[in-house]
Amino acid sequence: MTMSKILVAHFSASGVTAGVAEKLAEAVGADLFEIVPEVPYTKSDLNWMSKKSRSSVEMNDRSSRPGIASVCENMEQYDVVFVGFPIWWYREPSIIDTFVEAYDLSGKVVVPFATSGSSGMGSSSSNIQSLAPGAVVKEGKRFPHRVSVESLKEWAESFVGG
Numbered sequence: 001m002t003m004s005k006i007l008v009a010h011f012s013a014s015g016v017t018a019g020v021a022e023k024l025a026e027a028v029g030a031d032l033f034e035i036v037p038e039v040p041y042t043k044s045d046l047n048w049m050s051k052k053s054r055s056s057v058e059m060n061d062r063s064s065r066p067g068i069a070s071v072c073e074n075m076e077q078y079d080v081v082f083v084g085f086p087i088w089w090y091r092e093p094s095i096i097d098t099f100v101e102a103y104d105l106s107g108k109v110v111v112p113f114a115t116s117g118s119s120g121m122g123s124s125s126s127n128i129q130s131l132a133p134g135a136v137v138k139e140g141k142r143f144p145h146r147v148s149v150e151s152l153k154e155w156a157e158s159f160v161g162g
Contacts, residue, residue, distance in 0.1 A: 006078065071102075
């Protein structure tokens with residue numbers, strides 16, 4: 001059996017998700033791609049308690065698609081794409097929707113993963129499946145920021161045939 005070509009794509013507002021994504025990429029020998037917003041989020045943009053903050057406005061508009069600063073080259077080479085993000089409002093941030101819609105993920109296994117203080121994955125997996133109808137989107141999992149490389153490897157192996 002040939003080894004799957006694996007990508008770990010992630011959006012991280014505070015650095016927590018990036019840390020987990022780096023450990024996951026190390027655990028499964030994956031390429032890493034950071035989903036960087038064209039317009040970086042400021043601390044006030046991320047204030048979920050303000051209805052006027054950028055993140056609140058984006059999350060209240062399901063059609064919101066924040067721009068991404070760079071393109072993931074050669075997406076077609078990947079068999080498995082892990083997509084990481086912080087949980088916002090019980091789902092994936094709108095910039096993840098932008099990312100998923102930007103590529104043809106047909107035939108790929110897409111595995112969401114998230115970081116959050118306490119929220120679960122919410123509707124993230126089903127939302128991503130609806131945005132990538134040709135993909136096989138697996139039920140995602142939330143991880144604490146201190147998760148070990150070993151734990152990530154154990155979890156990920158069922159998706160990558162490790």
